[in-house]
Each structure stands twice: as structure tokens, then as C-alpha cells.
Amino acid sequence: MEANKDKEVVAFLGPKASYTHQATLSHFPESRYNIVPQTTIEDVYAAVQSGNASHGVVPFENSSNGPVVFTLDLFADVHGRYPDILVCGETYLQVHHCLLGHAVKKQDQPLQANPPWRKLKDEGDSPNPSGQVTPTQTAPAPGKPRVQPLHDIKHIKKLYSHPQAWGQCKLFLSTHLKGTERQDVSSTSRAAELVAQDTAGTSAAISSRIAADLNELDVLAQGIEDSEGNTTRFFIIRRQQDVALPEAEESDNEMTNYKTLVSFTVEHGEPGALARCLAVFEKFDINLTSINPRPSGETLWHYIFLVEFMGKKRAEEAGGAVNDALQGLGKVAKSWRWLGSWKNALKA
Amino acid sequence: MEANKDKEVVAFLGPKASYTHQATLSHFPESRYNIVPQTTIEDVYAAVQSGNASHGVVPFENSSNGPVVFTLDLFADVHGRYPDILVCGETYLQVHHCLLGHAVKKQDQPLQANPPWRKLKDEGDSPNPSGQVTPTQTAPAPGKPRVQPLHDIKHIKKLYSHPQAWGQCKLFLSTHLKGTERQDVSSTSRAAELVAQDTAGTSAAISSRIAADLNELDVLAQGIEDSEGNTTRFFIIRRQQDVALPEAEESDNEMTNYKTLVSFTVEHGEPGALARCLAVFEKFDINLTSINPRPSGETLWHYIFLVEFMGKKRAEEAGGAVNDALQGLGKVAKSWRWLGSWKNALKA
Known part of the structure; x- marks a missing residue:
């Protein structure tokens, strides 16, 4: 860690493998910066305001869900806690959500001619073979999800994710995981951590591909976001005194x-x-x-x-x-x- | 239920005892209207659009937390599902949150001269006797919560509430329940239901006083909202064809x-x-x-x-x-x- 003393500190909304982490790495290579995760968006502001970090990276808005209210409130700064914070840059990240969990191993299933992912194409065998959302009173003309699961997901009883993610994956969830219990957690990375700890293997997380690798989880489905262009915009913040006009x-x-x-x-x-x-x-x-x-x-x-x-x-x-x-x-x-x-x- | 046939149906965001329910009752007395809870805000819109309900009641914004994004999106109606929905009225409700749970009975505690609620006034005995939020880097000059608990709440290990409620009770939570696990649920009433089912008695809900009565829970603290004027505005919706200009x-x-x-x-x-x-x-x-x-x-x-x-x-x-x-x-x-x-x- 000695080498880090010479590097500027960049605070970002963690944990590791979060989308903000990915956005941070695209702008601040680890070879030149000391990238430090923070627990909350406000912690990022506090680290930059205090001078503990030279830069901070926070999510500002998502193309499907709109603004991140916590970030808006920190810029509104009605209590005057962050008088020196300025935006000095922005970065856009295409957000591809995956469903992460524990794939059912072949020996756990009855013998069958087709591998599990073929089953989903067989009418009558899959809970929703058409991949079409069931029309309901509230959504008389729903869209079709962009992707099908890569594995059988019938064993999934509980979902973990960040609240923003549910709104970005409505079609996939209402088609393939309708009525499955959902638990909000503080980040999509945290969701993956919790699923990794689930020994029963019946929970799944909406999270990133990076989080799958980090937590040794199977990617049960990928690209499950409704909108192909689903993008989050991040702001890079600095202190006013460090910005030259x-x-x-x-x-x-x-x-x-x-x-x-x-x-x-x-x-x-x-x-x-x-x-x-x-x-x-x-x-x-x-x-x-x-x-x-x-x-x-x-x-x-x-x-x-x-x-x-x-x-x-x-x-x-x-x-x-x-x-x-x-x-x-x-x-x-x-x-x-x-x-x-x-x-x-x-x-x- | 026969009598209900003559009454107009009013759909509201349920479940029973929700703040929307209270707002609905203030506008639509049960003697004259058939008040029917709905699971989601969109269900309220669908009930009114289809004509199944003559009126709907939905939350629109809170004075501390800002707009209810789901309601905004239904008015934005980018898929054209609710072409006939109009606002025909509004109603404001002062929102007083309570902490509901199972009070520790006297026989469960070691013998003591003072009743449990006196303990909280004794320095050194309470986890945070001053009632002051611990200053942190993120909040160097925090405010003081407006109320103290009515009962000992040291046994509370988990909190349930609607996401909007956390943001309205920041001071109380950071003073008296800092670090306690939080689970988001779909409504404050649902939170109270879940706590009522908790046989261990170590969970608590941020919910309304009405929900305490309905679920036979103890009010562990009342008026725990940060802002004295904490108010939610509700819209009453109708179909265009039912509104005369x-x-x-x-x-x-x-x-x-x-x-x-x-x-x-x-x-x-x-x-x-x-x-x-x-x-x-x-x-x-x-x-x-x-x-x-x-x-x-x-x-x-x-x-x-x-x-x-x-x-x-x-x-x-x-x-x-x-x-x-x-x-x-x-x-x-x-x-x-x-x-x-x-x-x-x-x-x-």
C-alpha cells in the first residue's frame, strides 16, 4: 500500500464491482489513482469536501429511471455541508443487468434428453414458454423481454437487488419471475454477495457480470434490462479550490x-x-x-x-x-x- | 355487502391502514362510498381507467422526500395506457410516523426500581442518553430527533418500512436505531403486519398509529418524523368523461x-x-x-x-x-x- 501514498485518492460509491466502480475505473486507471469505495453517496461528498479524496464519483441519473434523488439532494445541499463541491466531469456507462445465482446442476434434475436451457423452449414445460408477459388489467399491452434465461430458473424463490434495478428489468421479471419475493439492498454488488452466501441456492441477484466473477455465481440470464440503451450517467466531483476556470x-x-x-x-x-x-x-x-x-x-x-x-x-x-x-x-x-x-x- | 351495490367505488393504494387509506377516508366517508384497497398505484389508475372505480386516491408528493416517482410516471403515461385519467381533487395529510413493535414485558427484565421507559433518561444506561446524533464525517452538525422512545427499544434487531419512511425519520433512526438492519416493504401497513407475525418480538415497523391498533402492536415511539410539518399530498383521480368543465x-x-x-x-x-x-x-x-x-x-x-x-x-x-x-x-x-x-x- 506504500505506493498509494503518491497517488491521488478517488472516492466512489461502493462496494467493489458496483456500476459506479466500473464507471470510476473507466475514468481513473488504478495504475495512477488510489480508488477507494464508500458506503453511501454522502460519504463520497464528505471525502471530497474534507480533502481526504481529490475526486469523487457518484451516480446522477439513469436513462430509464430518472435522477438519483440522493445525489440531487447533496447538490441541493440545503444544510450547507458541501459548499466546495463542484462537478468537474461526467461519464456514461451502459448498464447490462444479469440474473446471478446458483444454476441447478444436471445431477440434481431428473434424467432428460435436453439440457436445462433447452427445456425453456419447450411449450408446456416452461412456466411461460412464449416469453410473453401475461396481459393484466394494469398492463393490457405489455412488451416482450429482450432475452431468455440461460439456465432453468424455476428454483428461484427470492430476489435481491438495488431498488433502481427492479424498474430497469420490469419485462424480464414480470415474464420469468412474476410474484417472486424481492428484497431491496443497498447495491447490486451487495445483492450478489448475499446470494453467494445462500447455501440453499434458491435466491438470485440482479447485478453485474463482474459481480458474478467476484462472487463465483452463475449467470442465469444476461442483458435482462428492458431498454437496450439502458445507461447511467455518473458525475465526477472535486473541490472548488482544485478547479481552475x-x-x-x-x-x-x-x-x-x-x-x-x-x-x-x-x-x-x-x-x-x-x-x-x-x-x-x-x-x-x-x-x-x-x-x-x-x-x-x-x-x-x-x-x-x-x-x-x-x-x-x-x-x-x-x-x-x-x-x-x-x-x-x-x-x-x-x-x-x-x-x-x-x-x-x-x-x- | 349488498348495500355496497348502490355506492360508488373508490380505489386507493392499500393495504388497509395505509396513509393513503387515511387520506381516502378524510375525503370519502365509508357511509357513502365503497372504499377498495389496491396493491399498487398502477392498479388504482387501471381501476379508474376501466370504470371499475369512479374515483382513485394516490400519493403524489411528500414535503420532505419530494415526488412519488411511480405516480409521476403514471401521469406521464408514455405508453398511453391511461388516456382518460384526470386529477379532480387533492388532499393533504400530516404524516406522523410511529415505531411499532413488541414492548419488552416487565417480567422479562431484571428487577429494577424504575419502569423501562424511565431507563432511557438515565445517563450511562441508555445506548445514547443525550438523544443526540453521534457527529460523523458525513453529518458534522446533525439535528436532534424531536422525540424519545416510550419504551426500551434495545431489543430491536430489524426494521421494516416503506422506502419513503426511512428518509422522513433520519434523525430518530440515526440516534436510536443506528446500524439496525432495514428491510423495505411495499407499504408502512405491510411493515406492521410483518412485525405482528414476528414471534421473537425483535423487529419493529415504522408505520401509523392506526396500524398499531389494527395489528395489536405496541407504540414504542410516536411522532418520529424529522420534520414537524411532514405532510403528504394525495391526488384524487377520475375519468375525463365523468368530469364537467x-x-x-x-x-x-x-x-x-x-x-x-x-x-x-x-x-x-x-x-x-x-x-x-x-x-x-x-x-x-x-x-x-x-x-x-x-x-x-x-x-x-x-x-x-x-x-x-x-x-x-x-x-x-x-x-x-x-x-x-x-x-x-x-x-x-x-x-x-x-x-x-x-x-x-x-x-x-
């Missing part, structure tokens, strides 16, 4: 190659207060990419808005569309805070 | 006494697209009360916005600010849908 315009097109995050509050009960804040971005031809309200913590039903847009804040005196818009925001918002500008990593 | 202006002030919900999408990647949609409300002096984006389901990172504002839609030909604004919205949004107008139930 460009003095003047850079050669690259900063209005399409960068994004900026701000938070602001408006005078509650004033018609047009939010619209006036958003209009300052339109005035400078700035495209908003996301807006998320969170309870402000001040008064009931008051909100703090997290708004993300294309463009880059420069040093105060350097001007530019974003600086002008933020100056305008300061005049119409009740309060506001810049939360970072970073290079756009989304391929159009 | 006023032909002309009513005598009450419709711009302050009513609210309206709409959803819309914008042309992605066009600077100012969202600001232009919101500007139409400002133009007609309409105050926005909430805005929530959800993944549109069309393309990655495209959103559908749910916007709520003060005022009331009238019949097409009756004019008025809201009708004018919605006409304006139709010109700037890619698509939009009216989701109901109803009487504002929030006391200012």
Missing part, C-alpha cells in the same frame, strides 16, 4: 462541448418566478439539458431547482454567454449557486 | 382557488424550448407550483415535463387565462396533455 475563450466550441450545473431558489408564490429564471438562459441562446426540483427544506412545498445546461462558466472577468446568463440569474433568482462546468461526454 | 367563470377566484396539471414534451436540443413553454404561463400571470421531468421513454435523455400551476381550465369556448395559456403551450410544445383542474386544498 479558463481566463478566456478556448479553441473548442464551449457552447456545445461543455455542460454546467446550477441550483437556485425563487420567490415562492410569485407568478412567473421560475419562468423568468429559465428565460435568462434562452436570452443567451443556452440550451437546458435537465431541470430537477427538490424540497428546499426551508418551508413546506418550497423547492430548490437544479438546472443543467450547455456551456461553460469562465473566470469572472472573461465574459461569455454563460457568465452573462448567470449574472442575469442572480438578478431574478432568490438565491443561486454554480455547481461546476465540465466537458460533455455524451455522443450525439 | 365549467362553461363560464365561477364566482370564486379561480386563479387562486384552483390548480391544474399538464404534461408536455419539447423539441430536444433546441435552446429555450422549455423556457418558451414556461413563458406562456408567465404571460398570463399564472403561478407555477411544481415542475417534474421524467424520462420520456422515446429516446435516451429526452424528458416529459409534468407542470402544475394555479388556475382552472374551463370549457373550450369559455376562454380565460388558463385556456389561453394552454393554447399558447400547444404552439410551443412538441406535444401536451391536460391532466385535470381541481380545488386547491392547501391552506396558505
Whole structure:
């Protein structure tokens, strides 16, 4: 561990083999950084705020499920605990969920001509041979899951995963594991650990392929997410004092190659207060990419808005569309805070 | 049950004794309505859409935790399953959480001069006598929980509740039940049912006082929510064909006494697209009360916005600010849908 003393510390939402871990490795090679897992998203913020870590990596939103509320609340920072935290980068990770568990060994099954995974193609033998979700009153025209199990999964009595994962694998679960008991756990990696400890072999986890290897579990099905493009966006955070703002315009097109995050509050009960804040971005031809309200913590039903847009804040005196818009925001918002500008990593 | 045939059916998110049940009863007395619990929020929508129920009651947002994402997604209705659903009313419920479980009986404890609930006031005897959260790196200046337990809770090894409840009782939990295993379940009422079945008596539920009576559980602590004003807002939904729009202006002030919900999408990647949609409300002096984006389901990172504002839609030909604004919205949004107008139930 001596060599790690020279390396910058990167805090990420653990445990090992989590999707955040994968996203972190894609950005921070272990040869150059000391990658340290944290228990909660807030622990990542605290590690960066205190200077114990130079960078942090946290999930921000998923393309199917929307924003990660815990992360939004830490940026909203209504208690002022993370005054120096800025976003300094983003990274996108295609999330391929697997069903991990203990495959039923051949000797445990009655003799048969076909291997277990062939059975699933035989009508009448599989609990749901068509791979089609049973139409119900709530879902009269359901879709079809993208994949079939690789192994027999009839022995699975209990499922573990992170709450976000259920919402990303609805079709597979409602087709092949309808009514199976589900237990929420803190991460998909933790789900795999719990299944690895299950000696009866009747539980399964929705988790990653990496977690299968790490926990010596069988991949019972892979790519079970509903949406082929299922992607999670992660933010890389730093302390304000470690981020340099460009003095003047850079050669690259900063209005399409960068994004900026701000938070602001408006005078509650004033018609047009939010619209006036958003209009300052339109005035400078700035495209908003996301807006998320969170309870402000001040008064009931008051909100703090997290708004993300294309463009880059420069040093105060350097001007530019974003600086002008933020100056305008300061005049119409009740309060506001810049939360970072970073290079756009989304391929159009 | 014969008498029920004459009563209108109201579907609500169950089970019995849920907070939604309490909200439902405050609006729909059982003497006049047939109140029927549903398993999921989507089941409530399906019951109303199909006409099996005349009204539905669903949670929409909590003052501490923000919106209920499942409800937002059902209003966003990206698969067009609930084309006739409108909000026709709202009701607010102050949510007082209790810790329910099995109090340790006196004979189970060593003889002592003080009853168990006095013990907690004795320094050195209670696990955390000050009632103060241990300061940690993540929360250097934590708050103090509002209440102390009514009984000894040292025997509690496992907690059950709905995910929303953890976030509403952070201070109590981190002070008195730090590190205790938590299991998410589908409702706070279900949590109480599970604890009632626990013969060992070492589990507890965060649930309502009503659930304590229903399941014959002891109230180990009451009012354990962090925020004194902790409130959940519920929407009452109906079918469009059952809702009459006023032909002309009513005598009450419709711009302050009513609210309206709409959803819309914008042309992605066009600077100012969202600001232009919101500007139409400002133009007609309409105050926005909430805005929530959800993944549109069309393309990655495209959103559908749910916007709520003060005022009331009238019949097409009756004019008025809201009708004018919605006409304006139709010109700037890619698509939009009216989701109901109803009487504002929030006391200012």
C-alpha cells in the first residue's frame, strides 16, 4: 500500500464491482489513482469536501429511471455541508443487468434428453414458454423481454437487488419471475454477495457480470434490462479550490462541448418566478439539458431547482454567454449557486 | 355487502391502514362510498381507467422526500395506457410516523426500581442518553430527533418500512436505531403486519398509529418524523368523461382557488424550448407550483415535463387565462396533455 501514498485518492460509491466502480475505473486507471469505495453517496461528498479524496464519483441519473434523488439532494445541499463541491466531469456507462445465482446442476434434475436451457423452449414445460408477459388489467399491452434465461430458473424463490434495478428489468421479471419475493439492498454488488452466501441456492441477484466473477455465481440470464440503451450517467466531483476556470475563450466550441450545473431558489408564490429564471438562459441562446426540483427544506412545498445546461462558466472577468446568463440569474433568482462546468461526454 | 351495490367505488393504494387509506377516508366517508384497497398505484389508475372505480386516491408528493416517482410516471403515461385519467381533487395529510413493535414485558427484565421507559433518561444506561446524533464525517452538525422512545427499544434487531419512511425519520433512526438492519416493504401497513407475525418480538415497523391498533402492536415511539410539518399530498383521480368543465367563470377566484396539471414534451436540443413553454404561463400571470421531468421513454435523455400551476381550465369556448395559456403551450410544445383542474386544498 506504500505506493498509494503518491497517488491521488478517488472516492466512489461502493462496494467493489458496483456500476459506479466500473464507471470510476473507466475514468481513473488504478495504475495512477488510489480508488477507494464508500458506503453511501454522502460519504463520497464528505471525502471530497474534507480533502481526504481529490475526486469523487457518484451516480446522477439513469436513462430509464430518472435522477438519483440522493445525489440531487447533496447538490441541493440545503444544510450547507458541501459548499466546495463542484462537478468537474461526467461519464456514461451502459448498464447490462444479469440474473446471478446458483444454476441447478444436471445431477440434481431428473434424467432428460435436453439440457436445462433447452427445456425453456419447450411449450408446456416452461412456466411461460412464449416469453410473453401475461396481459393484466394494469398492463393490457405489455412488451416482450429482450432475452431468455440461460439456465432453468424455476428454483428461484427470492430476489435481491438495488431498488433502481427492479424498474430497469420490469419485462424480464414480470415474464420469468412474476410474484417472486424481492428484497431491496443497498447495491447490486451487495445483492450478489448475499446470494453467494445462500447455501440453499434458491435466491438470485440482479447485478453485474463482474459481480458474478467476484462472487463465483452463475449467470442465469444476461442483458435482462428492458431498454437496450439502458445507461447511467455518473458525475465526477472535486473541490472548488482544485478547479481552475479558463481566463478566456478556448479553441473548442464551449457552447456545445461543455455542460454546467446550477441550483437556485425563487420567490415562492410569485407568478412567473421560475419562468423568468429559465428565460435568462434562452436570452443567451443556452440550451437546458435537465431541470430537477427538490424540497428546499426551508418551508413546506418550497423547492430548490437544479438546472443543467450547455456551456461553460469562465473566470469572472472573461465574459461569455454563460457568465452573462448567470449574472442575469442572480438578478431574478432568490438565491443561486454554480455547481461546476465540465466537458460533455455524451455522443450525439 | 349488498348495500355496497348502490355506492360508488373508490380505489386507493392499500393495504388497509395505509396513509393513503387515511387520506381516502378524510375525503370519502365509508357511509357513502365503497372504499377498495389496491396493491399498487398502477392498479388504482387501471381501476379508474376501466370504470371499475369512479374515483382513485394516490400519493403524489411528500414535503420532505419530494415526488412519488411511480405516480409521476403514471401521469406521464408514455405508453398511453391511461388516456382518460384526470386529477379532480387533492388532499393533504400530516404524516406522523410511529415505531411499532413488541414492548419488552416487565417480567422479562431484571428487577429494577424504575419502569423501562424511565431507563432511557438515565445517563450511562441508555445506548445514547443525550438523544443526540453521534457527529460523523458525513453529518458534522446533525439535528436532534424531536422525540424519545416510550419504551426500551434495545431489543430491536430489524426494521421494516416503506422506502419513503426511512428518509422522513433520519434523525430518530440515526440516534436510536443506528446500524439496525432495514428491510423495505411495499407499504408502512405491510411493515406492521410483518412485525405482528414476528414471534421473537425483535423487529419493529415504522408505520401509523392506526396500524398499531389494527395489528395489536405496541407504540414504542410516536411522532418520529424529522420534520414537524411532514405532510403528504394525495391526488384524487377520475375519468375525463365523468368530469364537467365549467362553461363560464365561477364566482370564486379561480386563479387562486384552483390548480391544474399538464404534461408536455419539447423539441430536444433546441435552446429555450422549455423556457418558451414556461413563458406562456408567465404571460398570463399564472403561478407555477411544481415542475417534474421524467424520462420520456422515446429516446435516451429526452424528458416529459409534468407542470402544475394555479388556475382552472374551463370549457373550450369559455376562454380565460388558463385556456389561453394552454393554447399558447400547444404552439410551443412538441406535444401536451391536460391532466385535470381541481380545488386547491392547501391552506396558505
